Amino acid sequence: MQIQNYKEAINSDIFSIITKASEILEVKSYVIGGFVRDYILQRGAAKDIDIVTVGNGIDLAKKVASLLPNKPKVQVFKTYGTAMLVYKGMELEFVGARKESYTKDSRNPEVSSGTLEDDQKRRDFTINALAISLHKDDYGTLLDPFDGLKDLEKGIIKTPLNPDITYSDDPLRMMRAIRFATQLNFEIHKNSLLAITKNASRLAIITKERIVVELNKIIEATQPSVGFLLLEKTNLLEMILPELIALKGVEEVEGQKHKDNFYHTLEVVDNISKATEDTWLRWAALLHDIGKAPTKRFDKKVGWTFHAHEFVGSKMVYKLFKRLKMPLNSKMKFVQKLVLLSSRPIVLASDVTDSAVRRLVFDTGDDIDALMTLCEADITTKNPKKFERYHKNFQNVREKIKEVEERDHIRNFQPPISGEEIMKTFNLQPCREIGQLKEAIKEAILEGEIPNNYKASYDYMLQKGEELGLKIV
DSSP states (O other): OOOOBOGGGGOSHHHHHHHHHHHHHTOOEEEETHHHHHHHTTOOOOSEEEEEESSOHHHHHHHHHHHSTTOOOOEEETTTTEEEEEETTEEEEEEEOEEEEOOTTOSOOEEEEOOHHHHHHTSSSGGGSOEEEOSGGGTTBEEOTTOHHHHHHHTEEOOSSOHHHHHHHOTHHHHHHHHHHHHHTOEEOHHHHHHHHHTGGGGGGSOHHHHHHHHHHHHTSSSTHHHHHHHHHTTHHHHHOHHHHTTOOOOEETTEEOOOHHHHHHHHHHHHHTTOOOHHHHHHHHHTTTTHHHHOEEETTTEEEOTTHHHHHHHHHHHHHHHTTOOOSHHHHHHHHHHHHTTHHHHHHTSOOHHHHHHHHHHHGGGHHHHHHHHHHTOOOOOHHHHHHHHHHHHHHHHHHHHHHHHHOOTTOOOSSOHHHHHHHHTOOSOHHHHHHHHHHHHHHHTTSSOSSHHHHHHHHHHHHHHTTOOOO
C-alpha cells in the first residue's frame, strides 16, 4: 500500500469544515473515489465529491451544513443511507462506511456498517478506491490498499477483488469499466476483460435507464469507438444495440463486396466527435446506417444495394429509443430526422441546384448545419484525392445553402398566404381546393418559379384559383 500526503488536494475550506464536523461527532472521514482519481490525473476540479465516514453519513452532512455560512439544504436518501448538499457549485455526497453482500437476481446489496477498508473493498475499481484522510491526525494521507495509484500510473482498469464476483454482484460495473477505459484512454486488465465477457448476460438485471447513462458517457467521450469496440468484444453490445451488431461483416457475391458498415459507423462517430459535443448529433451518427442491415440486397446489374435504408433506419430509431427507455421527445425526433435525411446532401453534392437546396433547407429547418456536419463525418474513404474532393463538394453545398437561404428565406418556411386568406379571397368553406392552392404556392417557391414573398404568392394564388374554376369575391 502506497501512503503519501495529498494536503494540497484538500486545501479548500469545505474539507476543513468536514474535518471540524467529524471532530464534533467524533468520527473519521475521508474523501474518496472520483475526486481523488481526477486530482491525481490532473483532470481539473471535480464538481462531485464523495465523503465516506466511519459513522453516520446523514448526521455528518447535517453537521457540515450547520457549519457552512450559507446553511445549504441537505437532501437525505434514507433508503441508501446517504445525504447530499451543494456548496460553491460542488455536490458533496456523504455516506457511512459499509460492507455489502449481494443476491443473484439484484444489483442492490444488503448493507451493514463497516470500516474504511470494507468500504474500499466494495468500490468498483482500484482507481476509485483511493481515499484521502480528513482526520486531523493524518490529514491529507492517501489510503490505497489495492495499489490504485500504481494502476493510475499504468493506465489500467482493475477491480479491487475478484473481477468475476465484482461484475456478477453489480453488472453495471461492466459498463462502467468500459466507460472509464474510454474516457481515460486506459486498458481494462485482461482478467477483468475476461470476467466481463463471462458475465455479459448478467447485464439483463440492470435497468435500461442506468445502461443508457453509461452508454451516453461513452458516446460523449473523445473517441467513442474505443468503448463500442470493447462493448462488442465483450458481447455487451449485442444485448444493448443489436442493430449495430447486425451491420458487422462483409459479404461477397460474384466478386462484389460491400464495406463493413459496423466499423464504418464507428469511424463516423469518431469523426463527428471531433466536430461536435452534441450528444444527440453523435447518436445520429451512431444510428445513421442501422437501416442497411434489413435493406441489404444483391442485384446482379448494380451489385449491393441498400434501397430506402434511411427511411427504414429512421423508423428503427423510434423502436430503439423505446426499447432502451430513452426520451421519446424532440431529441428522438432530431435523431430520426437526421437518419432519414442523411443521404440527401450526398446526392445533392454532385448537382447543386437551387431548387434541390431549397427543398433540403425546407425539410431540415434549423437542423441543416447538424445534417451537413453528419454528412462530412460520413466521409471515411482512405483515398486522399476522394477525401479532398468529397469535402470540397460538401463545402460547395454549404455555400449554396447560405446563398439560397439569404435570398429565399426557406428555413422554417411559413407560406406567405394562409388557408384563411384563401377562404376569404374565394369565399370558400373548408375544402380540398384550399390545400391544393397552399401546396401549389409552396411548390412554386421551392422550385424557384416565384420569389418567397407575399405579392408574388398572392398573384400566383389568383392564377391557380382561376385554373381551378374559383371566383374572387
